[in-house]
Amino acid sequence: MLESIRKSDLAARVGGEEFLILFDNGNPKVVYEIAQRIRQRVETTPIKTANADFFHVSISLGFCSVIPNNDTLEELLKRADDALYSAKKEGRNRVVSENIL
Amino acid sequence: MKIVLFISVLFGSLMSLYASDEERNLQAVFFSKSAKFIEWPQKNQEKFVITIIDDNPFENILEELYEDKQINSKHVEIRYAKKIEELSGSDIVYITVKNPDFMQEIIAYAQANSILSISPQRGFAQRGGIIQLGFVARRAHLIINHEASLASGIKISSSLLAIAAQVIQKDKK
Numbered sequence: 001m002l003e004s005i006r007k008s009d010l011a012a013r014v015g016g017e018e019f020l021i022l023f024d025n026g027n028p029k030v031v032y033e034i035a036q037r038i039r040q041r042v043e044t045t046p047i048k049t050a051n052a053d054f055f056h057v058s059i060s061l062g063f064c065s066v067i068p069n070n071d072t073l074e075e076l077l078k079r080a081d082d083a084l085y086s087a088k089k090e091g092r093n094r095v096v097s098e099n100i101l
Numbered sequence: 102m103k104i105v106l107f108i109s110v111l112f113g114s115l116m117s118l119y120a121s122d123e124e125r126n127l128q129a130v131f132f133s134k135s136a137k138f139i140e141w142p143q144k145n146q147e148k149f150v151i152t153i154i155d156d157n158p159f160e161n162i163l164e165e166l167y168e169d170k171q172i173n174s175k176h177v178e179i180r181y182a183k184k185i186e187e188l189s190g191s192d193i194v195y196i197t198v199k200n201p202d203f204m205q206e207i208i209a210y211a212q213a214n215s216i217l218s219i220s221p222q223r224g225f226a227q228r229g230g231i232i233q234l235g236f237v238a239r240r241a242h243l244i245i246n247h248e249a250s251l252a253s254g255i256k257i258s259s260s261l262l263a264i265a266a267q268v269i270q271k272d273k274k
Contacts, residue, residue, distance in 0.1 A: 001108070015223050015235060017110040026104035035106055042110075059110050066103035076105055081224050084107040088201050 004038050020080070028065060028097060035061045035095040043093060060087035064098035109223075127236050128221070129162045132193055135232070136172045138261035141192060142215045142254045149175040152191040154182040154207060155198040185210050196220040196230070204228070212253045226269055231255065242266050 001011055001019065010022040023031050039059055046054040062083025066076060079098050087096040132151055149172040151163065167177035172192075180191065185206060188194055194216050198204045204222075208229045211218040218225075219232045226233040226244040231253065233244040243265040250257050251271075262268050 015221065018223055019108040019110075021106040021108070023104040023106065026102055028102075028104060031104045031106060035108075038108070057110055059108050061106060061108050063104055063106040066105065077107075078224075078227070080105040080107040084109055085201060085224065088109065088199070092199075 001038055004034050004041075026065075028063075031063055032095060032097060035063060039093065039095060058093035060084055060092050061095045062087045062098070063095070124236050125159055125162060127241070128195075128234060129159055129166050131234060131241060132163075132195075132219075133167070133170060133172050133177075135261060136193075138258040139217060140256040140258075141173075141217070144192070144215075146190060147175065148178040149173055150178045150180060150191045151193045151195065152180040152182050152188055153195045153197065154188065155196070157181055158197060188214070188216060191216045193217045193219060196222070196225070201228075208249075212249060215254045217250075217253070217255055226267075231257075245269065247271075 001021070005011055005021055005023070008024045009026075010024075012020055014020045023034075039061055042057060042059045044056075046056055048054055062080055062085065064076070064079040064083055071079075083096050083098045087094050090096065136149075151167075153159065153163075163179045167179060170177060180187070182188055182194075188207070188210060191211075191214075194207065194211050196204060196207055196218060197220070198207060204220075204225075205228065208218055210216070211231075212229065217232070218230045219234050220230050221234050223233075226246040226249075229246065229249050231246050231250045233246075235242040241264070243261075244267045245257060245262060245265040246269040247257060247262060248269055248271040
């Protein structure tokens with residue numbers, strides 16, 4: 001994930017299995033492409049367990065644009081979470097934007 | 102333009118890889134600690150039942166922790182469920198389900214049967230779950246849906262509500 005973003009962007013773990021990236025100066029189409037690359041990389045990267053077994057995971061991603069001077073942090077996270085919820089509901093392992101690209 | 106991207110890992114058992122042992126222990130202890138501040142409708146059953154539905158992130162922590170302990174003067178029974186029907190008789194359900202439709206069904210069942218629903222998943226309380234449980238720097242970070250608890254017939258004391266990071270109340274019209 002960190003390899004996919006710029007130094008000006010911010011990535012953080014925000015929950016048990018949830019992560020958030022804040023793209024500064026982002027373009028929705030570019031962010032969509034980055035999100036797809038992260039999704040594909042996670043999907044194709046095997047994870048090795050302590051028993052030397054391998055397994056794969058997939059991720060869902062949802063994103064939204066910040067509305068300047070109009071978004072509280074809670075509203076912003078709620079909209080991003082709603083997009084993520086749509087990604088899960090539409091079948092997981094996909095990227096969903098709040099807006100039509 | 103600033104853009105926020107939310108990512109959720111979709112393999113339930115991976116939670117155990119990311120959640121530290123300490124975090125799991127704190128969650129496990131939370132069940133008995135929080136029960137002191139919660140009042141369920143009268144139930145005629147001998148045991149206090151905690152059910153984990155879907156993946157079990159606790160391994161055998163709950164069995165070890167509650168083997169000789171009581172909650173509300175009852176011995177504790179730990180159950181593991183995959184189906185809604187298996188929640189019957191539960192006092193607490195800890196939900197790790199990832200499917201949002203199934204999650205919603207569980208929340209509705211829990212509410213109809215006075216079961217305290219708890220989950221660490223983001224948005225859980227906003228979707229009708231009662232306690233969204235997280236930990237920040239070893240301190241409980243709770244989002245409590247008080248409206249949902251009242252609809253379930255479950256009373257949460259003001260002491261617990263007071264330490265919540267957020268309490269969702271019924272809109273006053």
